[in-house]
Amino acid sequence: MxxxxxxxxxxxxxxxxxxxxxxxxxxxxxxxxxxxxxxxxxxxxxxxxxxxxxxxxxxxxxxxxxxxxxxxxxxxxxxxxxxxxxxxxxxxxxxxxxxxxxxxxIQEQYDTLNHILLPELENYGIKFIQYHNILEKHLDWIKHYFFKQVQPVVTPISLDPAHPFPRLVNKSLNFIVSLEGKDAFGRQIELAIVPAPRSLPRVVRLPDELTDGEEHYILLSAIIQQHISDLFPGMIATGCYQFRVTRNADLTLAEDVDDLAVALKDELSSRRFGRAVRLEIANNCPNSINDYLLEQFDLDPQHLYQVNGPVNLTRLITNFDIPELRFKPYQAVIPKALRNSNKIFETLTKQDVLLHHPFDSFKPVINLLREAAQDPNVLAIKQTLYRSGPNSEIVQVLAEAARNGKEVTAVIELRARFDEESNITVANLLQEAGAVVVYGIVGYKTHAKMILIVRREAGKLKRYVHLGTGNYHAGNARMYTDYGLLTTHEAICEDVHKIFQELTGMGKLLKLKKLFHAPFTLHAQLLHLIEQETAHAKAGKKARIIVKVNALTEPKLISALYTASQAGVKIDLIIRSICCLRPQIQGLSENIRVRSIVGRYLEHTRVYYFHNDGQEDLYCASADWMGRNLFSRVETCFPIEDKKLKKQIIDYGLLSYLKDNVRAWELDANDQWHAVSPKDGEEAHIAQQVLMQQRTLPTTA
Structure with a gap:
């Protein structure tokens, strides 16, 4: 210890x-x-x-x-x-x-790229040509590409009294060029800026005749560097150095705005030119130019990052068709309860259905909405949308439902970071189709994941609900692990109805029967559940807490967990990213173990388990244990009460992750994370792989 x-x-x-x-x-x-x-x-x-x-x-x-x-x-x-x-x-x-x-x-990142990954890729015929490894046989093709594709859209900018340092867009690729000689106007220009056109691909495949059929790619930066002098006729480029500035991209909106969408559009334009926070530049750039750029961006030397390679590795994304170098394809399954039924409403009347993405397909969620859009007995559809692009099936189906005369209400969170512009487009599309679109509550992001469908059956109205831990985004559902519950449980459906009332209308807080929701009851209920477990431990009873979230930062919850640990509660925290709690400290948190799973899929499920003297209370939620989720967002936390579904989550969504000895990391009392590996004689256990294998078994439910 x-x-x-x-x-x-x-x-x-x-x-x-x-x-x-x-x-x-x-x-x-x-x-x-x-x-x-x-x-x-x-x-x-x-x-x-x-x-x-x-x-x-x-x-x-x-x-x-x-x-x-x-x-x-x-x-x-x-x-x-x-x-x-x-x-x-x-x-x-x-x-x-x-x-x-x-x-x-970052030094480790570029060492990994240059000394491990790129050499290994070359063994498979994949090569990235940078400026330093251009060959003689490449020159004619590069010259032709430069003059036909690059030069016509490049705008060199000299730095002189008539041309002050330009405003450069956030994360854009640029070159600073040192020059000798005079230009056409007789000016002695020493420096110039060349912004790389954002419309051009950063990686270009060389023709097969130059590569013997192998996949060789040349970086746009290498093409520009090779012909940089051609952008300054009659002058000599004595140096050319790529650089990129990162800027403040957070948005600030006043709470008294008249129109959230209009205000957000105005803010989006400023994101590209926020305050500089980081300068990346080629590591061969002279110190004098480094200092000059730092001065222009008002940055200290500690914000300078000299890199040995492309300044923007995210643009190395290329579609390689080499299956053996990729993860083995996995085909998500339809849960057995829905597999042989074309009528989701009938199935949900009989039983709840649990979806665990990406192991279970996201199609049942889309099919539920599609069936609702086309069913004459469906009267209304209400849904929250946090990150759903205009081309997503869900948005298209909601639009179809509105055109079919359904009462469609979409609560769209415009401020989902970096998806703001896309969400404005979604809002406009749905409004044009006839849906009612609201933007939630100013000052509180709507982060809850809810669908409510109202259907007339035998002369009465019946509700169907989907609640999830992740976004209504089919792409995310293939890469992120998330839970979704499909249910007709009357109390849960009534609670969801009340939350939609809060989001779209006016009135006092409505009391919920089953759900906890932020910013109202969730934080207090979590404290109560932790304190309840602490009381059980003090009474000599078995006490256990397992929490799986993306982040844990909220001080009162952390303090409550410390108190529970001191009382003897065994606590396991599966935290993907941020954890502000210190585990394994004698007298404080020796009963708390913190681990993080980093694997093929991004862990995104939020699950809270409390032993509660054998009752085993289990909740799924849209909220992490962070102040912003609990006090500044609209979030939902819903119970899993069906015994079969509860066991499924506990066994495969929690306990299996605690046994993972390949993709797990554990946090010690000195804030250090250590990779976990199988002990001598211990079999390898990968939780995500177990879930994939479990879904492929013939008896899978």
Whole structure:
């Protein structure tokens, strides 16, 4: 057992529990998760192209980390805001720690790319041509491509008194060029900026005649660098260095806006030119130019990241058709209850149906809506939409239902980060079809996942409900693990109806019978459930808590878990990304184990289990255990009461994940994550693989 941290040896367990030392900083914890994703790129148990994909995911994650989390810290520093985080660490210190850790991670990222992945890809005939490895046989083709495809759309910008440093778009690829000579107007220009056209592909496949039929790709940056002097006739380019600036991309909306959609459109345009937070530049760029760019972007040297390769690895995404280098295809199944039935309403009248994506298909959700859209007995459909593009089947079916005369109500959360523009398009599409579209509650994101269908049966109205832990997005349902419950349970359906009333209408808080919901009852109920388990432990009864969420940051819940641990409650936390709780500290949290699963699919289920003296209370939810989910969002938490479905989630959605000894990481008392591996004589257990295998068995329910 790891002992209490040295800095806190003089504190009693109670004092430590209520001190800032008992919390891990959320930004540092989130960066640690991104590094766990990066580690997958070196894991030879993954197919090669999947390892490249993990490297790209890390790059994309890090972009958002700087755009949102680091930018938030820098904004607080700029405005001299005193930190209110429970860990109590000053923002300046956190920025320094992030810089140190991120620099090491990015160095590891490019070392992995250059020394592991690219050489291994070459063994399969896949090669990326960068500027330093252009061959003589490539030159004619590159020249032709440059003058026909690139030069006509490139706009070089000289840096002189008449041409100040340009406003460069967030995360755009640019080149800074050092020059000698005079231009057509006799000006002595020393520096210029060349923005790479965003309309051009960043990776271009070379023709087969140059590659002997192998898949060779050349980077757009290499093509531009090869012919950079041709953009400045009569002058000599003495240096050309790619760079990219990352900017604050968070949106701020006033709570007294007249029209949320209009206000959001205005804010979206400013996202491209927010405050700079990171500068990435080629590692061969002279210090004088580095300093010049840092000055232009008002950044300190700690925000400079010199990289040995493309400054935007997310654009390395290419469709390679080499099955042996990919995960073996998995075909999601239809649950047995729905497999042989074309009438979902009849099935749900008889029993609840549980969906566990991506192991179970997302089609039953779409089919439910499609059947409702076409059924003359269906009167109304209500649904929340958080991330659903305009081309999604669900949006198209909702539009069809509206055109068929159904009363369709869509609660669309316009502010789903980085999907704002898409959601505005969805709202317009549904409104044009005749649906009623509302944007939820200003100041509270609508993050709940709910469908409510009202159908006339035998002269009475009957409700059908879908509740989920994840978004109504078919693409996500193939990559994220999520639960969905299809039910006609009267109390649950009535609760969902009341929540829709809250979202679309006016009135006082309505009391719910089965569901907990944020921002009203969920936090208090979670505290009650933890305290109930603590009381059982103090009474000498068996006490157990298992929580599976994406993040745990809320201080009161963490403190309650510490108290439960001290009472003897056995607590297992399966946290995908951020965990601010410190486990395994003697006298405080020795009964708490924290693990994270990073595998083929992104873990996204939210499940809460409480032993409750043998009753085994089990809940699925749309909410993580974060302050924003519990106090600033509309969230739902719903019970799983059917014994068969409850056992299915406990066995395969919780206990199996606690046995995973291949894709799991565990957190120690010193904030360090350690990869788990099978012990001597122990069989390998991969929870996601078990679920795939379980679904392919003939007896699968």
């Amino acid at each position: 790891t002992q209490i941290m040295p800095a806190s040896k003089n504190l009693s367990p109670v004092e430590f529990q209520h001190s800032s030392s008992s919390y891990i900083n959320r930004e540092i914890s989130l960066l640690a998760f991104h590094k766990r994703v990066l580690a997958q790129a070196k894991d030879k148990n993954h197919p090669l192209l999947e390892r490249l994909n993990f490297l790209i995911i890390f790059s994309r994650n890090l972009d958002e980390f700087f755009e949102i989390r680091v930018s938030g810290l820098m904004k607080q520093i700029d405005f001299k805001t005193i930190t209110t985080a429970p860990d109590g660490i000053p923002n300046e210190v956190i920025i320094e720690q992030i810089s140190e850790s991120a620099h090491l991670a």
